[in-house]
Amino acid sequence: MxxxxxxxxxxxxxxxxxxxxxxxxxxxxxxxxxxxxxxxxxxxxxxxxxxxxxxxxxxxxxxxxxxxxxxxxxxxxxxxxxxxxxxxxxxxxxxxHCRLSVAEPAQMAAGDDPRGWSHIRIATKYPHVTAQHFEARGVQAECVKLNGAMELAPLLGLAPRIVDLVSSGRTLKENGLVEVEVIAEVxxxxxxxxxxxxxxxxxxxxxxxxxxxxxxxxxx
Structure with a gap:
């Protein structure tokens, strides 16, 4: 059988x-x-x-x-x-359908320009994709691997930025974060x-x- x-x-x-x-x-x-x-x-x-x-x-x-x-x-x-x-x-x-995006606190984003980054610390469950994306731009990305609750990382000082899936953006907004760059459409x-x-x-x-x-x- x-x-x-x-x-x-x-x-x-x-x-x-x-x-x-x-x-x-x-x-x-x-x-x-x-x-x-x-x-x-x-x-x-x-x-x-x-x-x-x-x-x-x-x-x-x-x-x-x-x-x-x-x-x-x-x-x-x-x-x-x-x-x-x-x-x-x-x-x-x-x-x-959603997107894989970089997000950071709204206060930080107000005076930030992703084109000027050279070394960043990011919390994400996508360390491979994140590092690959930034390496292609000549940016060194130090990735902190998390499996969930990504939005807490900037709030608690674990990492100032995150890479995560975004759909409506509501979760980001409720935690004081904003998208600053889209890595990929999903x-x-x-x-x-x-x-x-x-x-x-x-x-x-x-x-x-x-x-x-x-x-x-x-x-x-």
Whole structure:
């Protein structure tokens, strides 16, 4: 018996937009998937041979890169941070739109010009992307790795600036911060394990189902 195809989907913000797309692609999760009180992490679907796992966004890429899942849905920010050679990202799903930005206290920003930076200290969960971005500009970035509560870093003196995902900007504003530079526009992609793509024939038509689902949604 062939092992099921496992699709890794992210908890949180992207999941809400991903579910209608999964259903357009003919992948309907079992009822427990929508039960917010459920502690389960793996779920069956109405399609025999396809299961879903629900993990942290940053872990989606790791599960797929190492072959524990064959497909996944993840933001382009995560792909850029990890840069796994084992991943193929054939479809931009057009969901999870936001941007990866540099922010600092509004008071600091009033007299600051990013073009004049030479060495900066930044709190972020994207140290690779951040360092790479500033290195290309000849700026030395000292990155302090945090996994959350980024907005506290300037307030408590950990680092004067942060690099984080920004959608509406409300969280920044409520913590006295403003965007001063956009590093990248972000959207979510369908990712596939390269080895599985070559060896499991059922993955190619599955990718096409996602591509058609995106086209149908955009044409609606």
């Amino acid at each position: 062939t092992d099921p195809i496992i699709i890794a989907v992210p908890k949180g913000r992207i999941l809400e937009e991903a579910v209608p797309l999964l259903m357009r692609a003919g992948i309907v999760p079992e009822a427990a998937f929508s039960d917010e009180s459920s502690r389960a992490l793996r779920f069956h679907t109405q399609t025999p041979g396809i299961d879903l796992i629900r993990v942290r966004a940053f872990d989606v890429a790791t599960f797929v890169a190492h072959g524990a899942a064959q497909l996944g849905i993840v933001g382009s920010d995560v792909l850029a941070e990890f840069d796994y050679s084992e991943l193929y990202a054939p479809v931009d799903l057009g969901i999870g 959207s979510s992609r369908l990712i596939v394990n390269r080895a599985a793509f070559k060896t499991r024939a059922e993955i190619v038509p599955l990718v096409e189902r996602f591509r058609r689902a995106v086209e149908m949604r955009d044409a609606a």
